[in-house]
Amino acid sequence: MxxxxxxxxxxxxxxxxxxxxxxxxxxxxxxxxxxxxxxxxVSYNSDLGFQYGVCADIFNYKGVFPDYRQRFxxxxxxxxxxxxxxxxxxxxxxxxxxxxxxxxxSYQYDPMFLFYGLDGVEAYDPAxxxxxxTRTARYAYKRSMVRVLADFQGKIVPHLNWxxxxxxxxxxxxxxxxxxxxxxxxxxxxxxxxxxxxxAEAAGGSRLEVKAGLVxxxxxxxxxxxxxxxxEAYLNASPDVFGDGYKYARLSAHWRQxxxxxxxxxxxxxxxxxxxxxxxxxxxxxxxxxxxxFLRQTCTDGLGGINTVRGLLxxxxxxxxxxxxxxxxxxxxVSFNFINQSWYVALNPLFDAGMVTRLYKGEELxxxxxxxxxxxxxxxxxxxxxxxSGIKLVMNRNFIVSAEYAxxxxxxxxxxxxxxxxxxxx
Numbered sequence: 001m002x003x004x005x006x007x008x009x010x011x012x013x014x015x016x017x018x019x020x021x022x023x024x025x026x027x028x029x030x031x032x033x034x035x036x037x038x039x040x041x042v043s044y045n046s047d048l049g050f051q052y053g054v055c056a057d058i059f060n061y062k063g064v065f066p067d068y069r070q071r072f073x074x075x076x077x078x079x080x081x082x083x084x085x086x087x088x089x090x091x092x093x094x095x096x097x098x099x100x101x102x103x104x105x106s107y108q109y110d111p112m113f114l115f116y117g118l119d120g121v122e123a124y125d126p127a128x129x130x131x132x133x134t135r136t137a138r139y140a141y142k143r144s145m146v147r148v149l150a151d152f153q154g155k156i157v158p159h160l161n162w163x164x165x166x167x168x169x170x171x172x173x174x175x176x177x178x179x180x181x182x183x184x185x186x187x188x189x190x191x192x193x194x195x196x197x198x199x200a201e202a203a204g205g206s207r208l209e210v211k212a213g214l215v216x217x218x219x220x221x222x223x224x225x226x227x228x229x230x231x232e233a234y235l236n237a238s239p240d241v242f243g244d245g246y247k248y249a250r251l252s253a254h255w256r257q258x259x260x261x262x263x264x265x266x267x268x269x270x271x272x273x274x275x276x277x278x279x280x281x282x283x284x285x286x287x288x289x290x291x292x293x294f295l296r297q298t299c300t301d302g303l304g305g306i307n308t309v310r311g312l313l314x315x316x317x318x319x320x321x322x323x324x325x326x327x328x329x330x331x332x333x334v335s336f337n338f339i340n341q342s343w344y345v346a347l348n349p350l351f352d353a354g355m356v357t358r359l360y361k362g363e364e365l366x367x368x369x370x371x372x373x374x375x376x377x378x379x380x381x382x383x384x385x386x387x388x389s390g391i392k393l394v395m396n397r398n399f400i401v402s403a404e405y406a407x408x409x410x411x412x413x414x415x416x417x418x419x420x421x422x423x424x425x426x
Contacts, residue, residue: 035059041077046417047305047314053077069094083110087298100153113143115188119356119380120317123412137181141188146170151293159218163234165211171204171285196364197284204285205244209236223398225258226267236291248280252291256426267330271426276321288315296423306419309354311386311406313414319356327351346392353385385409
């Protein structure tokens, strides 16, 4: 397995020069026109397996590189553990004068979507994970998702932007239907039968969300900042436009800071995140979605996994509100020029932590487990931590190949995880 991961990392390194023209550190070059970079789509994620498919980054430049006028990203891929993904994204600061416009549309189908219960109170047992010999798959259900996002940012004063947008989500959920597993053995099936969530809620549904808030951004660059602050606070409000009885408002707040301890060679970066329902009631199928203004990874589910608390099982914590921390020391080891491109290698030892800050369906869980609500609350409101390290290969300042390894402090949160993908997670 380690040889396969190393091979995958080498493939990513060898392919990445297709994305951008060459320049040396500190140089500015002028580039006009379109740059089309089709590539095989390869990555690795312990939760999803190996990813294979095709993708393309399409840039339109007019002026100083790496600032682009328009960027299109297209992807069609599949993971070896079953997930299928179709995704397209558009980003431009020039489509609407004075407004940064970001659109994305995604379709995701997962015959074994990971689900470890609500609020983190279910103790993960690896013996109950997917096993064809025993036909058990306690931690999975079937899910398909359509996601369409439209976000807009405009300047109020230097570094302070307003943000607004619309999001559409459509979920279809159900029992796993693979012959190798007994659907009645799943936690999802048992919770639905026990009434933790209704049959209608457990079947999925559609949501329209309206977004409004503020962004403060003083980063020196977006891909790998060495100084500055990137902070956001916005509400996602979902009226009951589909007549299913759910309406809610959810607050998302993020504080990311980049401290250059030795210029660009040594940077301490940290991210404090919060997301929680502040009005109304949100349905079960939306609670694992972690809202973001700009997708660095096509998957936005949490809490746990590559996007939030690395090392924890993906979607390990599903609650009505979350708080989490990402922190890492970004150490530039060496810079060099190769194949007419500018490169550097960086190490990033990391520490992450997260927790549920408010129970979701506490009374229903109390009945399901036969435990008091205060006992469940004490179990749910515990901190889940992980630590590890990663290595990055950065080309031309804005294309980043990443490999990370992390272990949770608790065995009930998983054993360890490896992620080979693109970009810093914040």
